[in-house]
Amino acid sequence: MRTATPPRSRPKSRSSPPVRRPRRPAGARPDVNRRLVAGRLIMVTLLALAGLKLVTVQTVQSGELRADGDKQRVTRLPLPAERGSILDRAGTPMAFSVQAKALSANPFLIGRDQGANAINRKTQIAIGIAQLTGVDANQLYAALNTDRHYVILVPLVEPAVARAVIERFPEIGQEDRESRQYPGGPLAANILGAASWNMDQHKLHGVVGLEASEESLLAGTDGFRVVDTAEGGNTVIPGSERAERAAVPGSSLQLTLDSDLQYSVQQQLAAYVNLHGAKDGSAVVLDAQTGEVRALATNATFDPRDLAAASANQLGNPAVTTPFEPGSVNKIITMAAALDSGLDNPMTVKDVPDSIKIADRTIHDAWTHPRQNFTLTGILARSSNVGTLMTAQQIGPDRFWTMLNKMGLGRRTGLGLAGESSGRVPPRDTWSGSTFGNLPIGQGLSMTVLQLAGMYQSVANDGLRVPPRILQATVDPDGTKHVEPRPDPVRVVTSQIAQQLRQMLVAVTQDGKGLQRGTGVDAAVPGYQVAGKTGTAQQVNPACGCYSADRYWITFAGMFPAQSPRYVIAIMLDAPTHGQNASGLFHQIASTLAQRDQIPVDPAPAPMAPLVVP
Amino acid sequence: MSAPAVERTRTARPAARQPVARRSTGVPAPRDAGGAIGRAYARRAVRERRQSGEENAAAAGRSQFVLLIMVLFGVGLVASLWLSTTAAADSYRLDTARQATRDLSERSESLRTEIATMQSAPALAQAAQQMGMVQVSDVARLVVAPDGTVAVVGTPKAAVAPYVPPPVLAPAAAPPVPGQPVDPAQAGAQGQPVDQGQQSEQPGDVAGADGQVAPAQPQVPAEPGPVTQSGGQQLAVTQQPAGAGQPSPTRQTPQQFAAAAAQAQQQAGQQAAQQQAGQRQAGQRQAGQQQSGTGQQTAGAPTWPATGPGH
Numbered sequence: 001m002r003t004a005t006p007p008r009s010r011p012k013s014r015s016s017p018p019v020r021r022p023r024r025p026a027g028a029r030p031d032v033n034r035r036l037v038a039g040r041l042i043m044v045t046l047l048a049l050a051g052l053k054l055v056t057v058q059t060v061q062s063g064e065l066r067a068d069g070d071k072q073r074v075t076r077l078p079l080p081a082e083r084g085s086i087l088d089r090a091g092t093p094m095a096f097s098v099q100a101k102a103l104s105a106n107p108f109l110i111g112r113d114q115g116a117n118a119i120n121r122k123t124q125i126a127i128g129i130a131q132l133t134g135v136d137a138n139q140l141y142a143a144l145n146t147d148r149h150y151v152i153l154v155p156l157v158e159p160a161v162a163r164a165v166i167e168r169f170p171e172i173g174q175e176d177r178e179s180r181q182y183p184g185g186p187l188a189a190n191i192l193g194a195a196s197w198n199m200d201q202h203k204l205h206g207v208v209g210l211e212a213s214e215e216s217l218l219a220g221t222d223g224f225r226v227v228d229t230a231e232g233g234n235t236v237i238p239g240s241e242r243a244e245r246a247a248v249p250g251s252s253l254q255l256t257l258d259s260d261l262q263y264s265v266q267q268q269l270a271a272y273v274n275l276h277g278a279k280d281g282s283a284v285v286l287d288a289q290t291g292e293v294r295a296l297a298t299n300a301t302f303d304p305r306d307l308a309a310a311s312a313n314q315l316g317n318p319a320v321t322t323p324f325e326p327g328s329v330n331k332i333i334t335m336a337a338a339l340d341s342g343l344d345n346p347m348t349v350k351d352v353p354d355s356i357k358i359a360d361r362t363i364h365d366a367w368t369h370p371r372q373n374f375t376l377t378g379i380l381a382r383s384s385n386v387g388t389l390m391t392a393q394q395i396g397p398d399r400f401w402t403m404l405n406k407m408g409l410g411r412r413t414g415l416g417l418a419g420e421s422s423g424r425v426p427p428r429d430t431w432s433g434s435t436f437g438n439l440p441i442g443q444g445l446s447m448t449v450l451q452l453a454g455m456y457q458s459v460a461n462d463g464l465r466v467p468p469r470i471l472q473a474t475v476d477p478d479g480t481k482h483v484e485p486r487p488d489p490v491r492v493v494t495s496q497i498a499q500q501l502r503q504m505l506v507a508v509t510q511d512g513k514g515l516q517r518g519t520g521v522d523a524a525v526p527g528y529q530v531a532g533k534t535g536t537a538q539q540v541n542p543a544c545g546c547y548s549a550d551r552y553w554i555t556f557a558g559m560f561p562a563q564s565p566r567y568v569i570a571i572m573l574d575a576p577t578h579g580q581n582a583s584g585l586f587h588q589i590a591s592t593l594a595q596r597d598q599i600p601v602d603p604a605p606a607p608m609a610p611l612v613v614p
Numbered sequence: 615m616s617a618p619a620v621e622r623t624r625t626a627r628p629a630a631r632q633p634v635a636r637r638s639t640g641v642p643a644p645r646d647a648g649g650a651i652g653r654a655y656a657r658r659a660v661r662e663r664r665q666s667g668e669e670n671a672a673a674a675g676r677s678q679f680v681l682l683i684m685v686l687f688g689v690g691l692v693a694s695l696w697l698s699t700t701a702a703a704d705s706y707r708l709d710t711a712r713q714a715t716r717d718l719s720e721r722s723e724s725l726r727t728e729i730a731t732m733q734s735a736p737a738l739a740q741a742a743q744q745m746g747m748v749q750v751s752d753v754a755r756l757v758v759a760p761d762g763t764v765a766v767v768g769t770p771k772a773a774v775a776p777y778v779p780p781p782v783l784a785p786a787a788a789p790p791v792p793g794q795p796v797d798p799a800q801a802g803a804q805g806q807p808v809d810q811g812q813q814s815e816q817p818g819d820v821a822g823a824d825g826q827v828a829p830a831q832p833q834v835p836a837e838p839g840p841v842t843q844s845g846g847q848q849l850a851v852t853q854q855p856a857g858a859g860q861p862s863p864t865r866q867t868p869q870q871f872a873a874a875a876a877q878a879q880q881q882a883g884q885q886a887a888q889q890q891a892g893q894r895q896a897g898q899r900q901a902g903q904q905q906s907g908t909g910q911q912t913a914g915a916p917t918w919p920a921t922g923p924g925h
Contacts, residue, residue, distance in 0.1 A: 093730050098723045159720050183730035183737070263735030264749075526768035527755055591751055601767050603757045 073228040074242065081220030083178060083204050084250030086192055086211075088259040089292075089472055093183065095192050095211070095304075097204065100179035101162035103129065103154040103172055107144050110171050119145075125169050132165050133157050155197070178204050180211075182304040188262050190317040191255070191296055191417065191470065194304035207307065208315045210253065213418035217474060220250030252475040256292035261285060264592050265295040269571075272585040273299040277577035278554075282319035282449040284468075285589065286457050288565040291466035291487070293415070296320075296450075320415065323423040323446035324553045324572055327537030328383045328519075330442030332455060332557075334392045335380055335504060337403040339497045341395050346504050348376045349613055352387040359433025363389060363441070366536070372515070378611030381507035381518040383534060385441045392440035400440065401428050406492045407455045408465060409447055414487060416471040423447040442537055443547070453570035456557045459502060459531075460565035462495035505531035506562045507609040509583075515612040523558060523583035525590050527601040531565070532558020536580055551575045556582035560590040563602065567593055748773045 057065065085096035105125070111118045122144040130137035135154050143151045153172070157165075162174045180195045193209015195218075203222065206212035228240035265283055273281040278299070285295040298319045302310030316322075338344040352374045355364045365386050379387030392400055404410075410425030425445045426435055438444030450468050458465030467487040474482050493501070508518040509530045519534045535555035541548035554573040559565035569589050571582045593599070731737055739749075754768035 092733070096730065098727055099720070158724060160717065181727055181730065183727070183734040185734075185736055187734060187736055260735050263739065267739075526752065527757075588751060591753075595750075595753060601755050601757050603759075603765055603767055 072231050073237075073240075075227055075229040075234065075236075077225045077227060077236075078202065079223035079225055079245075079247040080176065080178065080203055081222050081247035082249040083180070083195065083220065084218040084252040084475075084477075086218075087252060087254045087475070088257045088262075089255065089294075090258070091254070092259050093181075094188060094255070094257075094259060095180060095182050095195075097178045097180055099159055100156045100177040101159050101174040102152055102177045103133075103157055103162060103165055103174055104150060104152050105144060105172050106149050107146050107151060108149050110144070111147065113171075121171075125171065128168055129153060129165055129172070132161055132168075176202075180204055180304075184259060184263070185303045185305060186301045187259060187266065188255075188257055188296075189301050189304050190298050190315075190319070191257070192304065193315075194302075194307050196307055209317065210255075210417065214253055218250040218253065220477070221248040223247035249477040251477065253471065254473040254475060254481075256287070256294065256470055256472045257296070258294045261593070261596070262295040262297065265589055266297040266301065268585060268588045268592070269297045270299055270301075272582075272588070273573060273576075276573065276579045278573040278575060280318060280574035281572060283569070283571045283585065283589070284319060284449050284453045285593075286453050286468055286568040286570075288457060288460040288559055288568050289466075291454070291457055291461075291468045292472065293450075293468050293470045294567065296470065317417060317419070319449050319572075320417045321419045321421050321448075323421045323448050323451075324555075324574070325443055325446050325537040325539070326452055326555055327442040327535035327553060328385075328388075329452060329455075329533045329535035329555045329557045329570075330445070331380055331383065331388045331440065332459065332501065332505075332533060333403050333407055333409075334388050334395070334400065334440040335376065336407075336459070336493050336497065336501060337395050337399045338376065338391050339500055340403065340493050341399055343394060344376050344391065346375065346377045346500050346609075349373050350376070350379065350387055350390055352379065352384055352390065354386065356386045356389050356437075358389060358393075358437030361434045361437055363437055373613045375610055375613060377504045377507045377609045378515075378613075380504050380533070381510065381609070381611050382515075383508075383519045388440050389437060392436065397428075397431065397436050400436070403492070404439070406465070406490060407458065408467065408490065409445065409451055409455070413448075413450050413454055413467045415450055415468050416484075420450075421448055423451055442535060449570050449572045452555065452557050452572070453568050456533075456559055456570065457568045458490070458492040459498050459505070460559040460568050461489075461498075463491060463493040463498035464495075465490045465492050502531045502559070502562050502565070503607075503609070505533055505558065506606060507611060508533055508558075510606060510608055510611075512608055512611070516608065516610070518611070520556065520558070520581075520583040520586075522581060523556065523586040523590070524606075525560070525587060525594060527603070528560065528590070528594060528599070529562035529602060529606050530558060530560055530586075530590060531562035532556060532569075532583065532586055534581060534583055539575060552580060554580055554582045556586045558586055558590075560593060561599060561602065566597065566599065 083097045086094045088094055107122070110121060110125075114121045122141060126137045126141035126144055129135065129140050133154050140153055143153055156177055156179045166172055166174055177197055182189070182192065182194070189209070191209060193206060193211040193213075195204045195206045195211040197203075198205035203219070206215040206218065211218065223245045225244045226242040228237040228242075229235060230237060265285060269281050269283045272278075281299040283295070283297045284293060286292065287294055296317075296319055298317060300314045300316075300318070302314040339346070350373070351371055352365075353371050354368055355362050357363075363385050365384050374382065374384055374387050376387075376391065378384070379391065404425065410423055412420045412422045414420075423446045426439075435444060454465060454468055457468070466489045469484065469487060471484045473484055476482070492498075506529050508520040509524040509532060510516070510518045511521045511524060512518070520530075520532050523532050523534075524530050533556070535553075535557070537553040537555070538547035538549070539551040539553060540546070541551070552575060554576055555571065557568070557570040559568045567590075569586055571585050571589075573582050573585075732741075742749075750773035752768060752771070754766055754770035757765045757767055759765065
């Protein structure tokens with residue numbers, strides 16, 4: 001620890017300076033100086049150069065170099081947003097997404113690496129993947145046995161299976177996919193539509209139906225992560241995250257559909273259409289009070305899990321997009337207007353001949369009869385064209401036109417499905433003399449099955465028409481539910497008139513003798529009163545531009561049970577070859593509803609209204 | 615180099631403290647201890663003593679500090695070693711946990727899919743149908759009046775399958791995610807034998823037990839199965855293609871068929887025996903009919919087309 005110098009060293013140091021001095025030659029100093037100067041100059045020059053370069057790199061070239069460096073390191077990794085689900089009203093998923101992988105390979109590289117052994121290896125891979133995934137081995141082998149640089153071997157496979165494949169065959173690559181699941185298959189497929197993987201956007205994309213029309217809602221927003229990655233690979237350097245924006249998953253869509261009811265209506269409709277040889281058919285079930293669509297079925301449907309097998313006409317939703325001429329179901333407008341005008345009541349008796357002349361045309365009843373005394377109820381229940389037109393002439397076209405508008409014809413219902421048709425109603429100012437001979441009996445105008453159901457919904461809901469809706473709510477990713485705004489109801493008739501109309505419609509299904517028999521007896525359900533109306537409309541024959549004599553639209557619309565309606569059902573069959581009546585299908589659907597909802601039975605026998613009086 | 619000079623300049627100082635200094639330091643006195651050199655030594659000793667007092671204190675403090683630093687350093691080293699070891703061990707645990715989480719979330723997702731598929735309306739309908747259930751269209755209801763009397767509303771009658779499930783709505787046998795292991799219910803629909811011995815009996819059993827829930831599919835004008843003409847009605851049920859989806863000994867691949875044929879014959883025998891024993895109300899005629907139907911089908915086995923539903 002002592003820092004003091006030992007004393008003995010001192011004498012040496014005292015004598016040293018005189019010794020050292022003579023060692024430096026007198027001529028050496030200028031040489032050293034010169035060298036030092038030269039050295040300094042070189043150093044300074046180098047420093048200056050380095051400084052200059054530094055300034056250049058840091059300022060002039062900085063942007064370019066930084067960009068070059070970033071290009072090598074910085075990678076923007078997308079964070080895919082999960083697509084929202086589509087639920088039915090009970091929350092049962094009808095469409096949802098799960099994570100999946102696609103297996104890909106580079107057959108060219110496998111061929112090059114394996115050389116002569118390539119065939120063997122490719123066979124091994126094909127068989128191995130076939131075992132693990134259940135895909136046809138021949139198909140895999142065919143895909144592998146090319147010279148291409150990129151083939152997708154299996155488009156959708158569970159992640160665990162994909163890992164197993166890659167563990168076994170390192171040549172195989174995997175890519176992220178999102179697999180859209182439709183657990184019900186063809187259940188409500190025409191409404192839901194389908195989404196498929198879009199290779200360019202690297203995400204699921206709605207192709208048809210709600211999946212397409214609600215794409216922005218369902219898709220969510222993709223996020224991203226900016227990170228540094230090792231060159232030539234995608235290995236993320238830990239801690240190199242520069243920016244990150246989390247993906248916002250898509251919202252879910254809750255429909256008003258009841259998937260059980262939808263299934264049975266779809267089944268029953270398809271069977272009925274098959275049985276009667278119809279070209280097509282649609283059916284809709286509405287909640288009588290709220291106008292919510294409980295089931296909406298069309299005959300031609302597809303399986304969204306196998307989109308490639310579906311034909312173009314199966315993908316559509318004709319119940320919404322394709323209007324038809326309604327026929328006698330439209331007589332409800334005349335009846336409502338007649339009661340509303342106060343000129344008639346359900347028991348008003350009219351002397352109805354077999355035919356009536358309107359402008360230049362003569363219109364007959366569907367069956368020949370002598371002059372008979374029909375009650376107004378009888379005119380509707382027996383579906384007398386002549387009686388209806390007499391009533392229409394009595395109330396005049398303006399009252400009829402007002403009622404027709406109140407019923408929502410000629411306007412879209414705003415249901416919530418894409419491509420909805422408004423139907424076609426000739427504007428009031430274009431009416432010719434014969435137009436008013438057509439419209440009251442449901443010819444010369446067209447409507448969708450939803451508009452048809454909407455008319456009867458107003459009768460079922462005590463005269464208050466609530467436009468049908470199929471979207472119940474949207475559910476945010478965090479679970480917040482936003483209930484869709486309910487449409488404004490339209491007052492069509494008073495509740496008393498609606499009540500009278502329901503009683504008149506009950507008479508349609510009354511099983512009387514002879515002239516007291518309604519046209520829709522098959523629709524009756526034992527133990528309940530059923531209110532409904534049959535309809536038959538001639539189709540236009542494109543060959544002559546006239547009404548065809550053998551092709552019809554067969555319709556039925558009604559409500560169930562009649563006293564306090566819970567459901568409104570509308571059915572349309574397109575050109576059935578035999579059995580010109582859709583009331584049997586109404587019966588099936590109503591019967592299913594009665595059992596399902598355990599609707600209380602009304603033990604009192606249905607009242608018999610006089611249809612034709614002496 | 616300048617130190618000796620400083621020493622020299624200081625020699626001019628008074629030598630009053632010399633003896634004390636010499637004694638206390640114990641440095642051997644040079645020859646002229648009483649002279650200038652001696653004084654110089656003494657002064658140096660004093661200086662050194664003065665310094666060493668401070669230095670002793672400072673040294674003690676410094677050594678403690680160094681010790682502290684060393685201990686800290688040691689503790690730090692051990693701690694960092696321990697931490698890095700733990701971190702390494704934890705990273706393995708983390709990795710395992712992550713894998714487990716991933717596996718479990720994948721499993722939950724696949725189970726969710728499976729549940730959604732199995733609870734969907736078409737799958738439930740198919741399952742009910744496989745159990746021999748028939749959808750009833752019109753039911754009779756008993757209405758109990760307040761006075762206790764019971765009225766029957768509607769006409770009680772046996773339920774019949776009112777229609778063939780149209781092919782468009784037959785629950786597809788395709789697995790939700792292609793490549794997913796095929797579940798038994800779907801395997802049944804695809805024609806692989808699932809517990810064939812028991813399931814194939816069901817239509818017969820139900821028909822025998824009570825006539826009400828008769829499997830009415832045979833009466834429906836369905837597209838006939840390849841061997842419908844050869845069998846009795848009971849077994850024609852099992853011949854419904856795709857839609858019915860009932861597993862039966864006859865819905866097999868041709869390869870399996872030869873092996874199963876003998877087995878099927880045995881089963882038919884057992885079946886008949888079971889029915890005769892277990893269900894007395896079931897007529898002998900019916901069991902016999904079924905037996906003969908099975909026999910005929912088995913006989914017709916080799917003509918089974920290679921492109922049958924077993925593929």
